Amino acid sequence: MTSVVRLIRSDSLASAPYAHAATAPENARLIFLAGACPLEDDGSTTAPGDYAAQAARCVQTLEQALHAADATLTDVLSTRVLVASGRQKDLVAAWDVVHAAFGSHDVPSTLLGVAALGYDQQLVEIEAIAAVAADLEGRA
Secondary structure, three states: OOOOOEEEOOOOOOOOOOOOEEEOOOOOEEEEEEEEOOEOOOOOEOOOOOHHHHHHHHHHHHHHHHHHOOOOHHHEEEEEEEEOOOOHHHHHHHHHHHHHHHOOOOOOEEEEEOOOOOOOOOOEEEEEEEEEOOOOOOOO
């Protein structure tokens, strides 16, 4: 299925490794996803101390949540990547994994360093909003 998400880039803004904005048609069904966390099936935190490994697990978790809502990464309108660190290199380590996972669907994104996240030893979390085409009855 083709995504209804339209990525927008502007030559009047600084070059960035992501689109500057995204839109979906008015009849799209929006999907608001809870923050995807780096948790294993048993509830333990993936790879304590490893920003890249935790980011990869967050992407997997995000993909599973999207699948449950009949969506994929190409249906994502925007992301917010939270990294529990004040060091830019840690933020970039997580960002590089997320950016690679999205490939050419480089959605508008915000990368934030935060003081702490909710689970023990959690370093990364990804929030997202997605949109899918609604059928004639208003359901996707």
